[in-house]
Amino acid sequence: MTQYPVQFVGAGPGDPELITVKGKHALETADLVVYAGSLVPDAVLTWAGKDARLENSAEMDLEAIVDIMAQTHFNSGRVVRLHSGDPSLYGAIAEQLRILEQKGVACRIIPGVTAAFAAAAALKVEYTLPEVSQSLILTRMQGRTPVPEKENLASLAAHQTSMAVYLSAGLADKLQEVLAANYGPDAPVAVVCRASHKDEKVLWTTAADLEETMKAAQISRQALVIAGPALEAQKNRDFSASKLYDKTFTHGYRKGHGSK
Known part of the structure; x- marks a missing residue:
């Protein structure tokens, strides 16, 4: 009897x-x-076959989710566990994989587009700029779910690099305090709510005005907050071009003008 691996699939940020x-x-x-x-929006589910059984995990606990997948797997069914964004980021897949593997269920992961990249597309920004920012931190604030002390937001923001903060829209007051202290009160900050969905909202504000801006727009969930010097550099159009396309720069595929 053929058994197919359970496939964990990243649905992307919203746009089917x-x-x-x-x-x-x-x-x-x-x-x-x-x-x-x-x-996961209903629009993504339109890719499922007409005979597929659709089960919403929102009201299921871990045991119920794993049991229904394992049962179908052992009955030679093809199973897709569909997560928003990319499963590796805030997807709670490790605990599911652990139990499935204990049950002898083979698994496979298909990556997806995470909201931070859909947000960058909406903002038309690059997180990494030469001599400005070469790192991107993906993180969240501590809420009901704790974070390791060494990864508290203030410690990470102290690096003053590009940062995309997930799952923290309901903590705008605390987020504002940390960003203003580390990037400066006048630093540009972007908020992208429901990135790539039809009702996507894109807001520009400053670190010091973040809470007021989000409150006025009635945003308290499903939003990313983006900060970092790359935002300010691109907003002001004040940054150096990369060496990659510099006509004087030689690399493995092109000899720069003036090079010997």
Whole structure:
């Protein structure tokens, strides 16, 4: 009897066309799709086959989620566990994989587009700029779920590099305090709510005005807050061009003008 690996698939940030070709194919051939209904939009589910069984995991606990996937797997069904964004980031997949592997269920992961990259596209910004910022921190503030002390937001913001803060829209007051202290009160900050969805909202503000801006726009969930010197440099159009396309720069595919 053939048994197919359970496939954990990244649905992307919201736009159904931002799922990968591989993820779309997995949905089209699935017998069971267990999806995170609180985050995965119905539009993504249209890629599932007409005979696929769709189960919303929003009201299920870990045991129920794993049991339904394992049962279908052992009955030779094709299972897709559909997560928003990319499964590796705030996807709670490690605990599911651990139990499935204990049950002898083979698993495979298909990556997806995370919201930070959909947000950058909406803002038309690059997180990394030569001599400005070469790192991107993806993180969240401590809420009901704690974070390791060495990864508290203030410690990370002290690096003053590009930062995308997930799952923290309801903590705008505390987030504002940390960003203003580390990037400066006048530093540009962007808020992207429901990135790539049809009702996407993009707001520009400053670190000191973050809470007021989000409150006025009635944003308290499903939003990323973006900060860092790369934002200010691009907003002011004040940054150096990369060496990659510099006509005097020689690399493995091109000899620079004036080079010997």
